[in-house]
Amino acid sequence: MNKDNKIIPSNEECSKLPLIDLNQLNQGNLQRENCKKEMVKAAMEWGFFQVVNHGVPSKVLESMRCEIVNMFREPFEKKSLNSEYRWGTPTATRLSDFSWSEAFHIPLDIVVLEGPLDTPRSTIKELVKILFELAQKIAKILGESSSCESNFFNESCLPSNSFIRMNRYPQCLIDDNVYGLVKHTDTNFLTILYQDQSVEGLQVAKDGIWVTVKPIPEALIINVGDLFQSWSNGAYKSAEHRVMANRHTERFSMAYFFCPTDNTVIESCKQPSVYRKFSFGEYKFQIMTDVKALGQKIGLDRFLL
Numbered sequence: 001m002n003k004d005n006k007i008i009p010s011n012e013e014c015s016k017l018p019l020i021d022l023n024q025l026n027q028g029n030l031q032r033e034n035c036k037k038e039m040v041k042a043a044m045e046w047g048f049f050q051v052v053n054h055g056v057p058s059k060v061l062e063s064m065r066c067e068i069v070n071m072f073r074e075p076f077e078k079k080s081l082n083s084e085y086r087w088g089t090p091t092a093t094r095l096s097d098f099s100w101s102e103a104f105h106i107p108l109d110i111v112v113l114e115g116p117l118d119t120p121r122s123t124i125k126e127l128v129k130i131l132f133e134l135a136q137k138i139a140k141i142l143g144e145s146s147s148c149e150s151n152f153f154n155e156s157c158l159p160s161n162s163f164i165r166m167n168r169y170p171q172c173l174i175d176d177n178v179y180g181l182v183k184h185t186d187t188n189f190l191t192i193l194y195q196d197q198s199v200e201g202l203q204v205a206k207d208g209i210w211v212t213v214k215p216i217p218e219a220l221i222i223n224v225g226d227l228f229q230s231w232s233n234g235a236y237k238s239a240e241h242r243v244m245a246n247r248h249t250e251r252f253s254m255a256y257f258f259c260p261t262d263n264t265v266i267e268s269c270k271q272p273s274v275y276r277k278f279s280f281g282e283y284k285f286q287i288m289t290d291v292k293a294l295g296q297k298i299g300l301d302r303f304l305l
């Protein structure tokens, strides 16, 4: 088994994925500063952490999960008419390149700006409003510690710039090593992930080892994306992650991708710069070009100085 596939059983390693209590931010100065330190450390060492007491009511998350399940329960003929629907990996020529999953990829400009809304849309609308506030709060804390411009996220990231992705990973009887989602880094600033409370699947690369993230009831997962890695001059890690398919049961998740406007310039205030500056629009275009030409995302390596 090569290093890339080495898997540590979740009960040994999962506890090491930092778990941060955001309630500390509402307490005294000492607790607040401690919470910020924990976040910065986790973003540097892991690029991933879980948070509890995050302020997203469990009722809203539960009703979102119901909506997600309902959307995926529609017949394929109906789902596939929806331009937001994706399934599998059309370009895959080997099982190891294939993602055993289906998804709805929803840009929030439609949800935030358009009406009237049907039921799932109104649930999404309620949830993303809270997730936007949470993402802003976390981005500001991580941003301040990079001692870059403190107002950057308020000015560059609007609610309508983000998007959500609802994922369903069907039960997979083919093989134990099928990926639900192949390894990747996220292209945004930050991701907030709501995963099934009882089904494992997500794995994070840490120091060359794949670590399984054990679901913690009520917790949300936060991960650093490529833009934050570049903006922090490489201090924060946009960690590779993937999802393993499950032989016994299906799994659902929902990712909220916190993004800036396309013309936002990503440039670190730290010198010497690790990456050349680029706009978010340029970054997405380069990824699209690479995926078309090479079948995969190259990402930040293209922008190394």
Ligand SMILES: O=C(O)CCC(=O)C(=O)O
Pocket (backbone or CB within 6 Å): 165, 167, 181, 186, 193, 195, 201, 202, 241, 243, 252, 253, 254, 255
């Ligand atoms: O389903 C998960 O746990 C991860 C999803 C993910 O990484 C993504 O949608 O980018």
Ligand SMILES: [Fe+2]
Pocket (backbone or CB within 6 Å): 184, 185, 186, 241
């Ligand atoms: Fe991801």
